[in-house]
Amino acid sequence: MPELPEVETVRRGLAPALEGATIVRVEVRRKDLRLPFPHDFARRLTGRRITALGRRAKYLVAMLENNEALVMHLGMSGSFRIDGTIPGAFHRARDKNAAHDHVVLHLDHGGRVVYNDPRRFGFMLLLNAATLDADRHFRNLGVEPFDAALDANYLARAFAGRKAPVKALLLDQRLIAGLGNIYVCEALHRAGVSPKRTGAMLVRADGGATAALARLPAAIRAVLEAALAAGGSSLRDHRQADGSLGYFQHSFRVYDREGAACPTRACAGTIERIVQSGRSSFYCPRCQK
DNA sequence: AACACCCCCTGTCGGC
């Protein structure tokens, strides 16, 4: 499911259940997800206290007292739910898709955090917290969208000479970490930039950002902020850890709206769907140039 | 290097 707003919403939902809690038992119900579970996964988690739950890009990072970090990626269909009695947290009943409950963390306060992932594109890692940034999953990650380092100059340098379409470049986690297909489509629409434009086309001959490129950082942050305020987007009934449904999908301007009228004021365009690097792009050919 | 394509896996939906 998740892009940055969804992962961050999951983090906020799980934090009351995990931070300060000690893992007393771990159930691992299969040998792997997208990747094999780390060696001695359950044993290495058992008895450990979680000091903080953070996020980097689309990764959740649970810091353990013993200087290891439990890194969790939700892939396309991963979700967490909280079972049992946890002060300050919401709970929801187990659903019928319990067949895809792959990991259960039993915590010392009596509650459980359950990882469910039908497609199993998610994965978990146990890494040395001190050298997390050097791990192959982290070392190439680009700037966080809310970091001030994401500005017109950064994009101009990153896009210069690139023949790939801006759609693909914004999806590249090595440039900006945390964007996915939905929010790239939405940000491009807000900035009035066609997903088909190449990186190089958005950079001036002198290496500076074009006006269109300069609109992107604010457009990215605006859509992410709005999505965070809505608790993320819920597709196919995906629920947040607290059982609630994010509702930003009702605010999509282009994503999954092929054939609909462009919502831009005074634009008479119609949203189209095209495929770029194997993934759908939704945009308005009229107001995105 | 940079880019396009394929794969992992399961579920759902639209068309016939």
Next chain:
DNA sequence: TGCCGACAGGGGGTGT
């Protein structure tokens, strides 16, 4: 109703 192909919020590997 059932079957079948297309497609889905990600990311990593491979080949050109």
